[in-house]
Amino acid sequence: MREEPKKAHLLGFIQHGVNSHATGMWRNTKDKIGWHFSRPQYWQHMARTMERGLFDAMFIADELAPYSTHDDSSDATVKWAVQCPTHEPSTIVPIIAGATEHLGVGVTLSTMFVHPYAMCRLLSSLDHLSNGRVAWNVVSSYSKSEWEAYGHVDMTPRSERYDKMEEYMEVCYQLWDSWEPDAIIADKESGIYADPAKVRVVDHQGKYFKCKGRHFCAPSPQGRPVIWQAGSSGRGRDFAARHAEAIFAVHPGVERMRQYADDLNERLETTFNRPAGSVKLIYGLQTVVAETRSEAEDKYERIKACIPLEGALAWISGHFGLDFSKMDLDENVKNLEVPGIQGLFESIIYAKDPKGLVPVTVKEAALIYAQGMGMPVAVGTAKDVADQIESYMDDGGADGFMLAATYTPGCYEEFVDLVVPELQRRGRYRTAYPGDTLRANLAAD
Numbered sequence: 527m528r529e530e531p532k533k534a535h536l537l538g539f540i541q542h543g544v545n546s547h548a549t550g551m552w553r554n555t556k557d558k559i560g561w562h563f564s565r566p567q568y569w570q571h572m573a574r575t576m577e578r579g580l581f582d583a584m585f586i587a588d589e590l591a592p593y594s595t596h597d598d599s600s601d602a603t604v605k606w607a608v609q610c611p612t613h614e615p616s617t618i619v620p621i622i623a624g625a626t627e628h629l630g631v632g633v634t635l636s637t638m639f640v641h642p643y644a645m646c647r648l649l650s651s652l653d654h655l656s657n658g659r660v661a662w663n664v665v666s667s668y669s670k671s672e673w674e675a676y677g678h679v680d681m682t683p684r685s686e687r688y689d690k691m692e693e694y695m696e697v698c699y700q701l702w703d704s705w706e707p708d709a710i711i712a713d714k715e716s717g718i719y720a721d722p723a724k725v726r727v728v729d730h731q732g733k734y735f736k737c738k739g740r741h742f743c744a745p746s747p748q749g750r751p752v753i754w755q756a757g758s759s760g761r762g763r764d765f766a767a768r769h770a771e772a773i774f775a776v777h778p779g780v781e782r783m784r785q786y787a788d789d790l791n792e793r794l795e796t797t798f799n800r801p802a803g804s805v806k807l808i809y810g811l812q813t814v815v816a817e818t819r820s821e822a823e824d825k826y827e828r829i830k831a832c833i834p835l836e837g838a839l840a841w842i843s844g845h846f847g848l849d850f851s852k853m854d855l856d857e858n859v860k861n862l863e864v865p866g867i868q869g870l871f872e873s874i875i876y877a878k879d880p881k882g883l884v885p886v887t888v889k890e891a892a893l894i895y896a897q898g899m900g901m902p903v904a905v906g907t908a909k910d911v912a913d914q915i916e917s918y919m920d921d922g923g924a925d926g927f928m929l930a931a932t933y934t935p936g937c938y939e940e941f942v943d944l945v946v947p948e949l950q951r952r953g954r955y956r957t958a959y960p961g962d963t964l965r966a967n968l969a970a971d
């Protein structure tokens with residue numbers, strides 16, 4: 527039995543772009559005052575702020591091209607800055623790591639258009655450069671625009687994407703594990719640098735990938751990056767239960783969180799022979815905090831007022847793979863299997879009621895989603911936000927939260943200054959980093 531209540535893990539959920547996950551964020555008068563998203567100083571400041579708040583990591587989400595599902599065009603995406611422009615995510619990892627000592631960096635990299643050999647080399651290099659603080663959010667490119675940008679007419683269906691990802695991981699593990707810990711001798715006298723008998727040649731001839739060669743990087747501090755995953759369909763949950771050390775999900779309320787936690791723990795135990803609770807469950811949360819409730823509510827109204835409806839429709843079209851421009855705004859959204867991100871689609875279907883019985887119109891769905899990807903929002907004082915966090919941990923099974931930006935860097939500064947001390951006072955948050963690597967920090971209670 528656990529004697530103390532569990533402590534929260536926190537991650538800052540952002541993108542290497544102007545807007546991250548709140549559509550219209552860039553218009554907010556509090557957004558990026560004196561900062562530019564594409565400059566190192568902004569990332570250094572974001573990183574130091576999150577480290578000051580003892581966050582486990584910054585989580586850099588990504589997609590590979592502007593969404594084009596809405597009206598068969600990316601016009602609305604470009605016009606309303608719907609996660610666009612977005613710059614390449616791995617390029618900022620050394621900047622973030624260089625500005626901090628403990629903060630981890632989780633980087634989203636798609637397995638669909640990069641050979642596993644190149645992926646392993648990139649991630650091992652980043653793990654070295656960050657002194658063992660890198661995580662990889664493994665994704666499979668859910669949007670048709672990504673496939674078209676990379677020269678494919680059709681997108682590989684979900685189930686085959688997961689088959690391919692399974693084999694991808696197999697190749698990656700072989701490469702990362704191919705150097706034995708004592709392979710490097712570095713004896714200047716004899717001139718022998720490494721013992722070839724201890725550096726295995728990987729020879730993989732599979733259905734989707736072929737790879738013959740030795741991993742080009744020396745073993746990195748964590749050996750492998752920490753594996754993160756956010757698939758929510760049945761296949762996605764299985765993939766996560768097999769491979770992930772932390773799983774990310776968005777659920778609008780405690781009932782859905784609890785169902786998800788129970789489902790995942792059952793998969794871990796019954797199918798994958800891993801103990802329940804061995805994978806950290808990180809839920810999406812957006813917070814709007816201020817000294818008083820009315821101040822927080824005013825801020826929240828200003829955040830919502832920044833959302834452009836057409837941009838919101840373009841975003842849900844992109845994420846779910848359905849063209850919402852063709853639908854009546856007052857039509858109810860149907861619960862169906864979507865080609866895009868199933869788990870996030872469900873966060874909309876269940877937005878008003880945990881059983882999904884209260885219908886959500888297209889317009890409502892777009893506006894709920896555009897605000898912060900369907901995440902619950904905690905609006906109020908530090909006490910109010912901490913109460914909500916505690917309830918999601920105790921009743922919803924959450925181990926931690928990915929905090930979606932509302933305006934940057936201000937929303938993280940406010941969270942760190944106001945909510946972190948409140949959580950610490952309640953014994954629900956760490957007061958120092960427990961470990962030397964991201965894996966160790968994430969594994970700590």
Ligand SMILES: Cc1cc2nc3c(=O)[nH]c(=O)nc-3n(C[C@H](O)[C@H](O)[C@H](O)COP(=O)(O)O)c2cc1C
Nearest residue numbers: 587588634665666756757758759762774867868869
């Ligand atoms: C919280 C959350 C964050 C995600 N972030 C990304 C991302 O940054 N890039 C991406 O390509 N997919 C992202 N995804 C999509 C998933 O990782 C997954 O590839 C997609 O949901 C399709 O699988 P599914 O149908 O099993 O959910 C995210 C999903 C969730 C739930």
